[in-house]
Amino acid sequence: MKKILVFAYPFNQIERIVDYSVRFARDLGLPLEFVHVVEEPVIPADPMTSNFNTGGITADTVPNDFVENRSRVLQKVLSIKNASMEIPVSYSFKVVPGSVQILAADISSRNDIEMVLVPNLPDQDSNQPSIDLIEGTDHPVYAFPLESEYHPIRKIVYASDYNEKDMEVVKHLSNIARKVVASITVFHVNKDDKYEAHLKNDGFREQLEQNPALRGIEVTETKSEKIVRGIKDFSKRNYADLVVLLKENKNFIREFFGKSTTKDLVKDSPIPVLIYHES
Template sequence: MRRKIIEYINTTKNIEEAIKTSIHLGNKLNKDIELNIVVENAAASSLAGATPLTAASEAQIQQELLLEISSKAKEVVNKYEKDTADLNIEIKQSTSSLDYLIKEKSREKDTYLIILAQDSFRVDVSLLSFFDKFAQLAECPILRLPSDYTFKPFNRILYASDFLEEDIEKLKNLINIAKVFRSHITMLHISEKEDSNFRNTLDFANDIVQQIDYENIEVKTISSRDISTGINNYAHNNKYDLVVVLREHKNFFENIIQKSQSLEITKDSEKAILMFHELN
């Protein structure tokens, strides 16, 4: 049984490009696809505006939205029938919370990758709580697509790195994706001030690269007053197709005191973001 790419969709906005991305990745990576249409209670309430909803009315609106989005998803899948001949594509519907769905799905052994297809997932409060759970529990990487995303092959990949030993296993996982696109990978380290140990840092990074079975990879290090802004600007100015970040493993109190650079990058980036968890 092949592992799956699971994509969560909550709107018809840009749904064709979102599904095309899953289809393309499924073919390239030899994975099946599960399109999960999600309409939470908040979506029904927002359509009603200031009008209070009864439980029955809310449920009816949810079902109507599920039907509308699912119908559009089926239409897109049928449109690309020639590209899906070797794929098993399943469309599911849910009114459960996104947090719960992703938490559970990320634990399943056959889940290879989760895709979040719209910016509404990114800015919604539920996503922030989800990322807190992801930092502790998730067992698969997540790909976040901006709402205006148009798929193109990941020819240029920017890997934001602290040049740590943890990078080795993550890079090995990334290579599985990079190889099918023949991607050029840049390992980029950004410091907020001049690094007095610059040479040692660079040497250690090159040692990491030597342990990776991939030739088309380079190491860069630059300084910026703000790490997340520096990475996003570098990705934009150098036309990268994908930015990869490593989600830091922090305890509850560390998350309160310190901001997560990986979440800051994800929050502000115009690029597709692939996030690995430090522990998976």
Template sequence: MEKILVPVDFSEHTDKTCQYALEIAKRFNSEIRLFHSYFDQVIVSDSSFPTGIDTNTMMNEQLLIDIEKRAKLDIQELQSKLIDQVKHEKIKDVKIVYTLVGGDPENEIVSLCDEYKPDIIIMGSSGKGNKGILMGSVSKKVMNNAKVPVLAIPETYSYSGINKIMYATEFNESDSDIIKKLLKMFSSFDIKINCVHLNLDDDRTVDNEMMANMKRIFAEENKNGIIHFEIIDCDKVATEIENYVINNQINIIAFLSQKRNIFQKLFKNIVTKKHLFEAGVPLLAFHG
């Protein structure tokens, strides 16, 4: 991973997100690009900015200038803090740069990805039990629209290593490619992958056949204990995922992010991003 994009909002959660990114950057000698998008215009109703801002009030030019100045000071201060940490810890070949723009966070992040081409986006998420912050709502939208992997870090989570990754499969044709990407992305970590399917139906015949096919594709990794395959029968999805994460010491849940069509939304037996967010660990979304 040569380039890591880290959107920040200067909340208390920003430091945890940056520290997580730095831990990964250490392993790959990555460049970390801090990114912040500040409010610079009248907000429309479907914007990612806080709803407390009056969309009918025109902001005067001086206030917009002050907002930009404050944002520039904040991101430069954060950059300096991380550079000092890199020097203090004698971390080699990790570069800290930043991009500051005005606009809507979600759109600007996706736009920068097209230009900067990061290997991964690491950003904050409101996580389990949180009432919701700006970056939490934006992360879910970026997961749906960014073409690069997005790692969302819950506010309550602190980096504790990357050893066990749960890949939540719905038996998509992209699964094998994503698992290969996971092995490559975290090649500098001694990781093990638990490929898990949550079965919400009474009949698991088809699921067994699909999982058996995945085992054949990764027969060597399965034999060497690098990848473990498992089907779990469950009724309460969120509870089952949370218990699995705790019992198996999962550090990251990876999944294929797909927009549901109207037909799919009619059915309850679907594992959603909401279920995964409730597990309280970082989520790694791959674009589908």
């Protein structure tokens, strides 16, 4: 069975991260793997304090007792939280020295990961590690607002260009939707009245109807001059619990959304954002 890998950062918010992750994994019926990366050239004395440094450090520069202390804290928080759940989840954890870049490369090389769960912090500088993971790994990345409590997913909206590459994403989303009993709406943000979106819309809908597992998925479009604003407004009007994007690995979804859409949407989204990478 594949697992959800949780990027356990920042460490001073570990209880909130654990609470959200355990509830999310329970609803999806998947095990969890928590990873906390120590990237601090000067190790603080307090194991609950975390300042991020993207330069990373080598294993021999991290005191063993510091790694052990954080491991004990993480184990304790996980044990207490899981014991309080009516349906406990399976989990593992590790605290390792290194960097986000190293972690991203390791994640991309693995085939046992369903998705990566990262906290979305309100401060842009503090949120850079999560953005680095979104850009650095090939697996789907689920970014959730750290300041929000977990709410069951009942409405999923997928911002699409109605292309063939979107079908694989929709198929994967349909598996998630069945587990959490959610509806799916695929929508296109139309910036230009001359853009013949309805033609692509009709073809995309036909492809969905041809697959019995995808019937019932709604397909529509919305008008907005600004893509990010259009996605946010559509999500809000439709009371979405999760918004989904397809990000091109090298071009930051440049063909349709523009180079900064993913980062702009993630940095202050009030709801979780699930980012897929084009295969």
